[in-house]
Amino acid sequence: MxxxxxxxxxxxxxxxxxxxxxxxxxxxxxxxxxxxxxxxxxxxxxxxxxxxxxxxxxxxxxxxxxxxxxxxxxxxxxxxxxxxxxxxxxxxxxxxxxxxxxxxxxxxxxxxxxxxxxxxxxxxxxxxxxxxxxxxxxxxxxxxxxxxxxxxxxxxxxxxxxxxWTARVDSPKPEPEREVRPGGVRRLAAEIGKLVDDSRYPAVIAGGGVREARSALIEVAEHLGFAVYNAFSRQDAFPEDHSHYAGHLGPGVSDDQLIALQQADLVLALGTRLDEVTTRNYRFPAATQPLVMVGGVRPGPRRRGLTFHVDADIGEFLTELRVAASPRKRNLVVASQAVRDFMTPPPRGRSGPVHPADVVRTLRELAPDDTIVANDAGNFAAFVHRYWCFTRPRTQLGPCNGAMGYAVPAALAAKLAEPQRTVVAMVGDGGALMTGQEVETAVRHRAPIVVVVFQNGLYGAIAMHQARVHGRLSSVAVGTIDFASWARGLGAAGYTVNDLEELEPALASALVRQRPCVIDVRTDPDVLSPDTRLSQMLRPADPDG
Missing domain, CATH: 3.40.50.970 (Thiamin diphosphate (ThDP)-binding fold, Pyr/PP domains)
Incomplete structure (x- = not known):
């Protein structure tokens, strides 16, 4: 049998x-x-x-x-x-x-x-x-x-x-079907190479599918003068400190960072489906901009304009494209400066509730360069996207569908997959209350992750929308939670940070401890995003409702 x-x-x-x-x-x-x-x-x-x-x-x-x-x-x-x-x-x-x-x-x-x-x-x-x-x-x-x-x-x-499951199967174990790659990568690269040669301002949007071809993308960008954007929540696709990096296509990016994409006369989308956030609500690439999509993803139904689809391994395609197209130099100083200005944190805060930017900046200074960052969804994540500066491959885990509760489970999985690397979960208080109990799973599996909870007592994204539309808040408060005691109850180490002076010692201690750690950072609830203050959007109460 x-x-x-x-x-x-x-x-x-x-x-x-x-x-x-x-x-x-x-x-x-x-x-x-x-x-x-x-x-x-x-x-x-x-x-x-x-x-x-x-x-x-x-x-x-x-x-x-x-x-x-x-x-x-x-x-x-x-x-x-x-x-x-x-x-x-x-x-x-x-x-x-x-x-x-x-x-x-x-x-x-x-x-x-x-x-x-x-x-x-x-x-x-x-x-x-x-x-x-x-x-x-x-x-x-x-x-x-x-x-x-x-x-x-x-x-x-x-x-x-x-x-x-208990049935016995007499037939031998089936053999996996062998994948047959679409042929003609060299021919396809030669055709796209002609488009590159005919363009003056080519731009690349790099998605998650580029992860295995990151080195090839860096070489091609330098050789062919590409301005490179990272798709939403794919900031480890191309190094954010590279001279050809033009920006992260996430929420809240400045108009200055979009100039290279606006003037592009050819756009190459590598390993990305060009989702709503990345495309600025399907604004880019415009119908007048020829688009080349490389990888298994095909253009969506809202795409208008000349579009080419190259169903090939991205690394192989980039290697052939580097040979097929003519080398060029391109001055991207303006784009690079716009990125640097955007990613520069504000001056450090003083006493009182901690500014979220200070949390990200301090942790970035203390953690190893190859730290894996699992970021949750929510307004606090804008500070991670803007100020972390992802320079190493396979260092970001984030949900592009905006699912709250992602960060803590994701961090645990990352630590189990790569135990030699530092892994940090960044999560709001709302997200921590959804799946934060997986800290106990981390304790059980002896996975020393660091969980940083940005506690501002609000569902920040919804609060921002309510304040902007109605000038008041409704049902967005999250009660004050003692996350440090909660963590200790689950078997982890717990820290509470109420003031900027307490931040660096707590983070430094957690990063070297060989057990899961939760750092409860009480952040300023008025600072909803890098450019938004809640107090500026709330309107005086209307006595007539």
Whole structure:
């Protein structure tokens, strides 16, 4: 007799270099859990919530470039997992999701926790299936791996009835399909090289797909005179201290930083889907600007104008383009100065609530250059994006879909994947209260991450929108939390920073401790963003409502 479906699936995943599975244990995949336990190449990380599991798997895969595994049970568990799967889909992160389903005999009977999981996840994932027989499960897992890692990368979701895991499959383990790359990279590069030669002001938008081709991009930018922008939350794609760096296409960037993109007569989008934030609400590239999209991502439906799609490995394409196009020098002093001015923090604050810029600046001065920064969503993140200055590869983990609660789980996954590196989570108080309990998971796995909580007592982004539109706030207050005591209750070290003088000693201590640390920084609630003060937007109360 052959081995069980569970054991075959685990071997397939391990052979594909999947190294960690993240899950809240569930009864609908007991046998898969047991098979994972006996596979020496894989580690199971038991999380405190399925959202944390999904964020961990997404961050693990984003950092390593190979899929990680997220598991959830039927109904409630699968619903909890959905936020991280959506994050992986929008971030183009390869991820395998296996969902436990009710027993096959009970399908369609409105059984306990039964949901049509394939239909539920269809708009949230790149690929969804539900196995209809036990013997097709190994082949479906192979298909999921192929889909997740080719073209536009993303999450592949497979629902498996609980009784299928113990079935024995007589057929040998299927071999993975070999990927066939589109041919003619040299010919395609030669054609694009002509466009580059004909242009005067070529610009590049670098996305997450460039991570494995970063060195090639730097060489090509210097050789061909490209101005390079980093896509939203992809600030480690191209070094932000490089003379050809033109800026980060995130919220709040100055108009001066957009000049090189506005005047571009050719735009190359490398490994990015050109999302709403990166394109400034689909303003760039304009219809009059020829666009070349390189990688598996195709132009979206709102794109107008001349567009070329090069479905090729980005590194190979850049290597050929460097040869095909004519070298040139380009003066980018104005663009570089605009970036430097924008990224220069304001003067250090004095006593009282800490300015968020001082938190980022001080931590950047103390932490190693290759520190991995997992930043959450929220207004505080604008200070991270603006003032950190990402210079090394694979140093940023951030959700481009704006999912709160990402940073703490992501930091833990990064530390498990690369234990030799310093890993910092930066999170607001609202996000910390969503998934911060994964600090206990970090304690259990002896993963010494540093969690910096920007506590301003507000859902800052919503407060800013309310103040701007209505001149007053409604239901955005977050109660004052003693995060240091909370951290100690979870087994971590806890610090409280109320004043700028306390900031550097707390950060310096946390960075060298060999245990998870949480630093509760009480930041000024009036400082909503680098350029916005809450007090300037609030209007006097109207006695008539």
């Amino acid at each position: 052959g081995s069980t479906v569970a054991r075959q699936v685990v071997r397939i995943l391990a052979d594909a270099r999947v190294r960690r599975a993240y899950a809240v244990p569930g009864e609908s995949f007991l046998d898969l859990f047991d098979a994972l336990h006996t596979e020496p190449r894989m580690t199971v990380v038991s999380t405190r919530h399925e959202a944390g599991a999904a964020f961990m798997a997404e961050a693990d895969a984003k950092l390593r470039g190979t899929p990680a595994l997220a598991l959830a049970g039927r109904g409630p568990g699968a619903s909890n997992l959905a936020i991280g799967v959506h994050t992986a889909h929008q971030d183009e992160t390869p991820m395998i999701v296996l969902l436990g389903q009710v027993a096959s005999a009970n399908l369609g009977s409105d059984a306990l926790q039964e949901v049509d999981l394939a239909a539920m996840y269809q708009p949230l994932a790149k690929w969804t299936r539900q196995a209809s027989s036990a013997d097709e499960v190994p082949g479906l897992v192979l298909e999921a791996l192929r889909v997740a890692t080719t073209g536009r990368k993303g999450p592949a979701v497979l629902a498996v009835p609980s009784d299928f």
